[in-house]
Amino acid sequence: MTRAVDLADVAEFDHEVDVLVVGVGCAGAAAAMEAARAGASVLALERASGPGGSSAQSGGELYLGGGTAVQQACGFEDDADNMFAFLVAALGPHADEEKLRLYCDGSLEHFEWFRSCGITFEGSLYDAPTWMPFTQDGLMWLGENAWPYNEAARPVPRGHRPATSGWAGQTVMTALLATAEAAGVETHVDTRARSLVVDASGRVVGLRATRFGETVHYRARRGVVLATGGFVDNEQMLTDHAPVLLGHGKVSDGLDDGSGIEMASVLGAATRRMGSVEAAYTAVPAMACRGMLVNAHGRRFINEDVYPGLYSHAALHQPGPCWVLMDEAGLESVPEQDAMGVRPTYAAETLAELEAELAMVPGSLEAGVAEYNRHAAGGADPLFHKDPRWLRVLEGPWAAVDPRIGFFAQGSAAPAGTGFQGFTLGGLATTVDGEVRTVGGGLLPGLYAAGRAASGVHGDGYISGTSLGDGTFFGRRAGRRAARG
Amino acid sequence: MTRAVDLADVAEFDHEVDVLVVGVGCAGAAAAMEAARAGASVLALERASGPGGSSAQSGGELYLGGGTAVQQACGFEDDADNMFAFLVAALGPHADEEKLRLYCDGSLEHFEWFRSCGITFEGSLYDAPTWMPFTQDGLMWLGENAWPYNEAARPVPRGHRPATSGWAGQTVMTALLATAEAAGVETHVDTRARSLVVDASGRVVGLRATRFGETVHYRARRGVVLATGGFVDNEQMLTDHAPVLLGHGKVSDGLDDGSGIEMASVLGAATRRMGSVEAAYTAVPAMACRGMLVNAHGRRFINEDVYPGLYSHAALHQPGPCWVLMDEAGLESVPEQDAMGVRPTYAAETLAELEAELAMVPGSLEAGVAEYNRHAAGGADPLFHKDPRWLRVLEGPWAAVDPRIGFFAQGSAAPAGTGFQGFTLGGLATTVDGEVRTVGGGLLPGLYAAGRAASGVHGDGYISGTSLGDGTFFGRRAGRRAARG
Numbered sequence: 001m002t003r004a005v006d007l008a009d010v011a012e013f014d015h016e017v018d019v020l021v022v023g024v025g026c027a028g029a030a031a032a033m034e035a036a037r038a039g040a041s042v043l044a045l046e047r048a049s050g051p052g053g054s055s056a057q058s059g060g061e062l063y064l065g066g067g068t069a070v071q072q073a074c075g076f077e078d079d080a081d082n083m084f085a086f087l088v089a090a091l092g093p094h095a096d097e098e099k100l101r102l103y104c105d106g107s108l109e110h111f112e113w114f115r116s117c118g119i120t121f122e123g124s125l126y127d128a129p130t131w132m133p134f135t136q137d138g139l140m141w142l143g144e145n146a147w148p149y150n151e152a153a154r155p156v157p158r159g160h161r162p163a164t165s166g167w168a169g170q171t172v173m174t175a176l177l178a179t180a181e182a183a184g185v186e187t188h189v190d191t192r193a194r195s196l197v198v199d200a201s202g203r204v205v206g207l208r209a210t211r212f213g214e215t216v217h218y219r220a221r222r223g224v225v226l227a228t229g230g231f232v233d234n235e236q237m238l239t240d241h242a243p244v245l246l247g248h249g250k251v252s253d254g255l256d257d258g259s260g261i262e263m264a265s266v267l268g269a270a271t272r273r274m275g276s277v278e279a280a281y282t283a284v285p286a287m288a289c290r291g292m293l294v295n296a297h298g299r300r301f302i303n304e305d306v307y308p309g310l311y312s313h314a315a316l317h318q319p320g321p322c323w324v325l326m327d328e329a330g331l332e333s334v335p336e337q338d339a340m341g342v343r344p345t346y347a348a349e350t351l352a353e354l355e356a357e358l359a360m361v362p363g364s365l366e367a368g369v370a371e372y373n374r375h376a377a378g379g380a381d382p383l384f385h386k387d388p389r390w391l392r393v394l395e396g397p398w399a400a401v402d403p404r405i406g407f408f409a410q411g412s413a414a415p416a417g418t419g420f421q422g423f424t425l426g427g428l429a430t431t432v433d434g435e436v437r438t439v440g441g442g443l444l445p446g447l448y449a450a451g452r453a454a455s456g457v458h459g460d461g462y463i464s465g466t467s468l469g470d471g472t473f474f475g476r477r478a479g480r481r482a483a484r485g
Numbered sequence: 486m487t488r489a490v491d492l493a494d495v496a497e498f499d500h501e502v503d504v505l506v507v508g509v510g511c512a513g514a515a516a517a518m519e520a521a522r523a524g525a526s527v528l529a530l531e532r533a534s535g536p537g538g539s540s541a542q543s544g545g546e547l548y549l550g551g552g553t554a555v556q557q558a559c560g561f562e563d564d565a566d567n568m569f570a571f572l573v574a575a576l577g578p579h580a581d582e583e584k585l586r587l588y589c590d591g592s593l594e595h596f597e598w599f600r601s602c603g604i605t606f607e608g609s610l611y612d613a614p615t616w617m618p619f620t621q622d623g624l625m626w627l628g629e630n631a632w633p634y635n636e637a638a639r640p641v642p643r644g645h646r647p648a649t650s651g652w653a654g655q656t657v658m659t660a661l662l663a664t665a666e667a668a669g670v671e672t673h674v675d676t677r678a679r680s681l682v683v684d685a686s687g688r689v690v691g692l693r694a695t696r697f698g699e700t701v702h703y704r705a706r707r708g709v710v711l712a713t714g715g716f717v718d719n720e721q722m723l724t725d726h727a728p729v730l731l732g733h734g735k736v737s738d739g740l741d742d743g744s745g746i747e748m749a750s751v752l753g754a755a756t757r758r759m760g761s762v763e764a765a766y767t768a769v770p771a772m773a774c775r776g777m778l779v780n781a782h783g784r785r786f787i788n789e790d791v792y793p794g795l796y797s798h799a800a801l802h803q804p805g806p807c808w809v810l811m812d813e814a815g816l817e818s819v820p821e822q823d824a825m826g827v828r829p830t831y832a833a834e835t836l837a838e839l840e841a842e843l844a845m846v847p848g849s850l851e852a853g854v855a856e857y858n859r860h861a862a863g864g865a866d867p868l869f870h871k872d873p874r875w876l877r878v879l880e881g882p883w884a885a886v887d888p889r890i891g892f893f894a895q896g897s898a899a900p901a902g903t904g905f906q907g908f909t910l911g912g913l914a915t916t917v918d919g920e921v922r923t924v925g926g927g928l929l930p931g932l933y934a935a936g937r938a939a940s941g942v943h944g945d946g947y948i949s950g951t952s953l954g955d956g957t958f959f960g961r962r963a964g965r966r967a968a969r970g
Binding site for chain 2: 297371429
């Protein structure tokens with residue numbers, strides 16, 4: 001049972017610093033670094049035996065724009081308003097416009113901050129739908145050129161990727177951690193935060209932790225920053241707040257158990273959007289965009305060239321199982337590397353045979369394909385506006401690819417039974433400076449939060465790169481604010 | 486800014502009772518009555534000038550089963566397991582099975598409790614899809630006979646209605662209030678709860694309220710029961726927790742502002758499923774079941790004879806606007822009273838004309854109708870399993886009815902722009918006895934909650950009658966528990 005500890009009950013503090021940061025993923029590293037640069041003595045606690053957290057295990061995409069050097073090198077003009085217009089749509093409905101506005105206005109500077117931490121980017125674009133290019137290209141589309149987002153804002157790619165092949169989260173974290181250390185941040189690993197320490201006025205003044213069974217007390221003179229991650233690894237919290245993720249795969253380092261959210265909540269901290277989640281099919285985008293993504297009735301429900309996180313989210317509300325339907329010519333046109341080793345689950349000469357294989361009502365696929373082909377023959381997709389680049393009259397022979405198999409075939413995690421891989425987006429309610437709000441409408445003095453322990457820029461939608469993006473952006477702000485005390 | 490009040494700061498209590506109930510809708514009336522019957526002195530506070538709350542403005546359906554006298558009179562056999570099997574499916578996924586099990590096991594007794602309060606039921610069935618029959622029939626279907634629920638459990642109707650024409654919420658509340666008064670419950674109206682009073686140990690021992698600008702303190706010796714309703718009338722809480730309802734119509738008495746949830750939360754109370762909502766189209770079920778409910782692409786997405794709350798919920802995730810497509814013969818076969826005065830928005834000789842009127846992609850409706858008719862000609866609906874009773878080959882001339890216009894045309898509230906009318910289902914996390922859980926995993930001594938201030942039996946789904954149903958059922962349990970102190 002989580003409780004706060006009264007200052008009067010702490011006989012002695014083992015360590016004392018200005019700013020204590022809890023959790024060393026991207027948000028914690030950013031907060032610690034900026035607090036140290038602002039003149040504070042900073043100690044960061046990490047529960048695992050080494051820092052990095054879920055951030056280090058991520059793809060490493062950084063959602064940045066406004067006219068970065070990478071965008072310029074690739075020939076794109078961008079500005080903060082255009083970036084804002086896209087993100088309000090793609091992270092919405094109900095994105096946090098106050099945080100998003102700051103995030104977009106500060107994005108150019110934030111890009112330079114990443115470079116100043118030693119992260120390098122190639123000035124080249126990967127120009128096809130994908131979860132993650134296995135090239136070193138520094139820029140990728142994250143759905144900005146797909147309908148309806150191409151109408152909400154001028155299409156400009158903003159998926160920034162460090163010059164690394166494949167999973168780049170470790171590259172990002174290695175750079176941030178080295179920079180934080182150089183700024184004077186000290187880190188205690190194998191140290192698990194248990195309870196916040198509060199003084200008689202209700203101010204957070206420290207933390208009780210355990211390390212190898214020993215209790216350790218930390219005094220924080222100016223503030224504690226919670227950067228403990230989300231709660232996808234906590235079944236009880238999922239049941240209470242985000243049951244949609246129950247039974248699905250988890251995108252995490254296994255330690256996203258909501259401990260920071262809970263430690264703050266017992267002090268009356270407010271939470272926000274606790275039911276918001278990312279839930280992604282692993283389906284291979286290079287296949288989906290060349291075929292039809294259909295539900296159990298053989299019907300499309302979205303343009304297949306949209307950011308794959310969005311077609312996944314849409315699939316959650318479709319009668320399933322869903323399938324990627326392809327014809328032989330389409331299948332053969334998928335570049336080998338982009339196919340990620342994924343092979344069709346079923347193949348058939350006719351749609352009627354395939355319907356039988358997929359246990360679909362006879363005629364379902366035939367009706368769906370007839371409609372698609374009628375429109376494709378006219379060179380347009382009036383229902384979902386897929387880019388004509390990916391539009392073609394489909395002919396047999398046919399293949400059905402299970403969309404639950406894909407990305408993770410080459411990735412760091414095995415696919416779960418459902419094929420959805422998710423994490424939580426809700427968390428502590430914070431100001432733009434990371435101050436933790438209370439349910440009564442005030443602020444919790446001495447306490448700050450950033451990253452997935454907090455509710456960030458997101459509404460109901462999600463785009464890759466916005467977690468490392470808003471985690472570092474608002475982590476920096478929280479670190480600076482905490483350093484002021 | 487909501488805060489708790491320390492007992493030490495209360496100079497004098499104006500009133501002192503064993504059990505204080507806050508809010509006099511169905512949950513509050515049930516809790517007060519049972520606490521009084523258990524021997525406690527009970528005072529109930531109501532913010533409005535008269536009791537009743539949102540319950541009194543509701544349709545008055547009571548979801549009850551297990552073999553009630555009304556079910557027997559109509560020739561249906563039911564049992565608790567069968568009722569549970571239906572509700573787990575219809576209120577799910579993720580219904581609260583612990584609460585639901587008790588609710589079903591206790592349903593027969595709960596029906597008799599309503600009768601003992603003076604509510605009478607006719608032993609007759611209204612046998613067609615509807616929001617609310619404008620007859621005095623005592624029993625109605627709430628989707629138990631519609632797919633897929635007719636496969637999850639043996640179809641038995643459980644929508645119990647007091648012998649009243651039309652809106653019956655006032656009938657229910659009048660009976661409950663009279664019975665509560667006879668049991669010795671005293672009520673203070675025009676009294677707005679502001680803060681809970683806690684003693685030094687953290688136990689809730691009373692409440693600070695205001696009445697016509699005066700502060701009034703109530704001492705509760707054994708406990709306080711919060712029955713203050715949901716939070717659909719609180720824009721900030723909706724923004725933070727259930728943004729899906731922003732911009733939609735509200736089903737409430739205008740006072741469901743989450744005040745009870747907030748008063749408990751400042752003391753560390755846990756909440757659960759704060760994003761869960763009911764959101765209902767007002768579309769006339771008697772029309773929908775005789776036609777096709779289609780999305781903006783002319784495609785069906787659910788069986789039209791399902792409980793209308795469920796087709797509404799499904800419509801939230803469809804590309805809109807949605808339409809009820811009917812042919813002339815279908816339109817003419819709708820009984821006049823069931824049509825509720827609703828007329829088609831558009832009429833056309835051909836589907837192509839109608840597609841133009843509805844700004845649909847040409848061919849959309851034609852393809853949708855062709856598929857429907859192909860299946861209807863075979864006497865079955867293999868995609869969505871609509872009852873053959875409502876299945877017929879549709880022929881022109883055609884009509885499109887706006888599903889945003891309907892039920893409320895004859896009801897108590899005007900339709901909002903979106904046509905969705907909603908309320909919140911999330912609230913305080915409670916035990917089956919209404920004890921309020923804390924975020925740390927304990928209980929908040931002296932505090933209880935029931936009704937929509939608490940998270941009840943619901944998962945992601947909703948069925949009419951379960952709000953008055955679980956509000957009174959768990960309200961009674963909370964009242965008895967509070968009386969024990």
